[in-house]
Amino acid sequence: MGETALVKEPVIKIQGFCKSYKKQPAVKGIDLSVERGEIYGLIGPDGSGKSSLMKAIAGVLSFEQGELEVFGIKVDSESAAELIKARLGFMPQGLGLNLYADLSVEENIDFFAQLRQVTPAQLDQRKRKLLGITRLDKFRDRPMKNLSGGMKQKLGLVCTLIHEPELIILDEPTTGVDPVSRGDFWAILAELLREQGVTALVATAYMDEAARFHRLSLMYDGHILAAGEPEFICRQAQGSLVELSAEPQIQALDQLKNHYSQVEAIGSRLRVFIDNQSSDQAAKTVSNLLVGVDIKAIHASQPELEDAFIALLRRQRLSEQKTNSHTVPRFDKPLLENQGIAIAARQLTRDFGRFRAVDQIDFTVRQGEIFGLLGANGAGKTTAIKMLTGILPPTGGEGQVAGADMRYAGQTIKERIGYMSQAFSLYLDLTVIENIRLYARIYGVNRDIIKQRIAWVIDIAGLTDVTGQMTAGLPMGIRQRLALGCALVHQPGVLFLDEPTSGVDPVGRRRFWDILVHLARVEQVAILVTTHYMSEAEHCDHLALMYAGRVISDESPTNMIQSLQQEAGQLLEITTDRPLETLALLKQAGFNGAALFGKHIHLLALDIAAAEKQIRALLDRQAIRLIDSTIHAPTLEDVFVYRVLALENKERL
């Protein structure tokens, strides 16, 4: 960790930490230490114990076992906890939920300042600076409730920082926030880190944010699976990741599944994790294994964090084992073999009062295609789905499903649609099988086949072991599959899924996507899915990026990335011995897109060679040592950020 580490005593020191809620253990023995000036990450799915741990560190939650020291003060009672509070800032989970909706931006800040005894002179100066960095200065008088998600999150950060704490604890600050605001957020954090030597403990559910941290802990079910620098954790997984594209894909997938338990299909690619083999070995092993399949491309590399997470889980036997030889059941009647258009939005628009939630969006989804609607909270995804399923009438334009205008669609059309809503549609005090039976009745499944159909749902959703269990007690991942099963009970040809995997752990997400891929490839179901996980978007055949009610890009993921490469170039990752200074230097030199990722800096450059040369010269002049520079393909997140910024720039002109 860079130039800010002056004192070597850790800011947070935890040993054997345990926390239960009414005898239900939430955190089961954790050791952790965070050094001064670090950005330390806690990464894990919902319910892994991140929030409990953070609250305890912030002194706002008591715990039963273990030792916790913050700034060298032992936090073991309410009065001891008071001693650390002046020096730390805590932002709880939930976008802007800890702010006061009816107060303006400035009033919110002032309240936090008064609470923290900031003098008016200090307040004035800090407010001006923080509002400037966050670009909130134009909205001083706007009530907090009228801010966008990204702005709320930035305001929350300003309020947390107004008393200049030495340690900030941020609980999922980036969940549901659009990538542009997310980038802003990390930039602000980096800036503060440089100026004040703040230490930050940040929780996130996004595995792809791991690179932003100096060090991190991977959490699952109250345990720490692995801790350390991101690269270190990836190495701990001990294995290689093989990516390949092959024809026919389904056949290759089946063959791989018979031999390996960590296999997934993403779009046209297949990804396999091979234990205990180096990259070269692994690629060979896989190509030798596949029989009767035409391998188009194969490439092996070190696993990414998400792959490592799953591999580690698998090794510690914490995750449910997948049955490999399982044959997924087919639909009773195959859907009509038409490759026609299943879903079409034409200039679809919806206003709520003066607010335009969805602004003239256009897209089409074919039978057998997985279509992703990607965007932050409040981008208009849910509203679009509601119009397409006929729940909400559009203000303008039309939405068609199976060729029928949803405004006038009759029951027969609606029976061809399956819909899994964002909020759980399950009855928590019914058992799994009771929920399925209820939905079967609601969808009017014929009495003669109802038993058989329920068995089919249990089979396809992989619920065999839990049929008699109460829904309330199920883990998120299984509940999600149950909800999907319930939406499939009438074997619809078109499936709408509204943020089906938010808060689900990576293993659960993969099993979920396995089912979706099967439905699309084998049964030719058309699937429209919304998500704010950029990494998940790569599963889709075809994507629409939504921003402020508009579709800003509509292509296949590969094409999206390719066209970004043509327009903006490749991603250059630079590692130096003084990353914060390097970042400032690059920004001065006109690399506006430069952003800090942990110890690395990312930037897009059309002419990589020229950029690299220029950067070397810059660094030499400041005697900063360039440790490494590598070229990567940009990600979908880069695409999103680039497109939105381009749009904003165009509008400003």
Add this chain to the structure above:
Amino acid sequence: MNLSRVWAVAYKEWREVLRDRLFFTMAFVLPLCIFLVLGWGISFDVEKIPFAVLDQDRTAMSRDFLHRFIDSRYFNYKGDVRSEREFDALLAHSDIRFAIVIPPKFQERLLAGQSTSVQSLIDGVFPYRGQVTRSYVSGIIANFNRQSLAGYLTGARGLSQEQALSRVAPVLLEPRYLYNQALRSQWSMASGLMMLVLMVTPPFLTALGVVREKENGSIYNIYASTISRSEFILGKFLPYLLISCLNILVLWWVVMNVFGTPFKGDPLFYYAASVIYVICTAGVGLLVSLLVQTQVAAITLTMVISFVPAMLYSGLLVPIESMEPGTRFEAHLFPTLYYLRISWGSFLKGLGWAELWFEVAALMLYAVILWVVGYLNFHKRPRR
């Protein structure tokens, strides 16, 4: 105690109440609504009792007898029936609540000096109303008896009407109702409802004010900052105290001007006692906020623990004296009883410090206990 932090919380809270339409309604409109609805709605005056008649005699005397009912403001004549069976349907559908049957030979027997009986059927579903109806009927019959006896004496002894009447009823009841001379239940009700409304709205506001922050997570701003427990509680409570103090004045005005109840006591005493009562009831809200996590639960629990004792154990609907010993003991455990005494004493009886100091002391004790318990159980580092 750092006053600037108290002020920060209080001022923030105040602005939120004013800007949040729902909360504003809850603070200023709801108390008035409850008050008016219950004030006009609950009346114990039993008047205009609908009734029907079966006159099997049809003579001058029976008509005279019946007219004593028909002309009374307590009864509302709905008509004659031809047979007793017709009453069943009328009573069952609540078209009438009382029926009277004049037997055949009513006049004949009376003139012959024989006694006769008049059958009254009274709807007993609501016992209080039934009893009042019965007492009206027996009053009218007693009056009729007295007059017919006096008439007989006039004829037989040659006494003047007045002399005869005083012989018949040598001792007359002359009631003079104190404090509420016209026995208007609305006067008692309106002044008593102060107790009810001030029992319900301050705890609502306090409980919701705290639980709202718990529910959306902004309470963590408090937990994670250096503000002390007492500073937060005080800051949170001050705006609601201010609102309640305003509400006392508004309701007071309504009691006097809308319901026409006179105020005979010491205004300063009554206002001070009311403020203490409000502090006390707001303390109930604080306790509720410690027990629950959601606003819905807070509303339900507050409703149960404030409304029920205010209605049943305060003495507003059922006099304390007529309660079972166990119930009476329970009634003394709730602050509502003491404040109702203060309220009635101030409005109707003109009492003040000298007579009601004990009740005020009881409320103070209450307030202290509630707030101390609340304070001790509010933690910035809770278990969940």
